[in-house]
Amino acid sequence: MSARPRIGISACFLHADPARPIFTGKTLQYVEQSIVHWVQSSGALAVMVPSPQGHTRRGDVTLGEYAAWLDGLVLHGGSDVWPGSYGEEPLKPEWSGDRVRDEYEIALLRAFVDAGKPVLGVCRGLQVINVAFGGTLYQDILTQQPGSRTHRDAKLYDQNFHEIDLVPGTRLANLYPGVARARVNSVHHQGVKKLADGFTVEATSPEDGLIEAICWTGRSYLAAVQWHPEFHDWKSEETLSGDPILSSFLYAGSQ
Secondary structure: OOOEEEEEEEEEEEEOOOOOOOOOOOEEEOOOOOHHHHHHHHEEEEEEEEEOOOOOOOOOHHHHHHHHOOOOEEEEEOOOOOHHOOOOOOOOOHOOOOHHHHHHHHHHHHHHHHHOOOOEEHHHHHHHHHHHHHOOEEEEHHHOOOOOHHHHHHOOOOEEEEEEEEEOHHHHHHHHOOOOOEEEOOEOOOEEEEEOOOEEEEEEEOOOOOOOEEOOOOOOEEEEOOHHHHHHOOOOOOOOOOOHHHHHHHHOOOO
């Protein structure tokens, strides 16, 4: 591995819109600043992995080449997952998600898994991993699980917090010795319904049992959390520090 780990971050998409006043009719691929700064806080180099697909595609660059070159991958947050990715129709038009991004991120995930490189999922990233391995999602938690807590509050956004319970004996629990319950942010309205085979639950929401963290039992490092550790104030003692999660992920890439 290089002196500084090279960590890929999956791209978000802003699709072509003829009515948009800037970059009119153009597709944008980008990453959110906080995830870059979080990855780089460890000394790693953050690299956005652009999708090579699209109607203006030129050249023969592949996602497999990125997987061979980089030391690990972070699948980060953003748009809803398209229900068709797990065999369902959208219950409402606004829950149709982003099929293009799904197909790109699932292909990217598979390229890194095939290369034996570690992958860490954050929020949407957890949902993509679960779906890619055959799991399903709640399209909207409050609609499909009446009585559950509010996991997304548009007004509070990343200031919406709740508790999680770490499952004893899991990899995640071992990263936080002596911590049974912790406080994290919550910025999602979709979540794991059926967990994919081959995964272990590492944390849950005590109020409604929703899965908050998972880990693959397969041949390489593949783990994900439903909250956004990069949004937490790193100086705060009130929320769970993301540093052990990031360190564990980077250590897996150094082996």
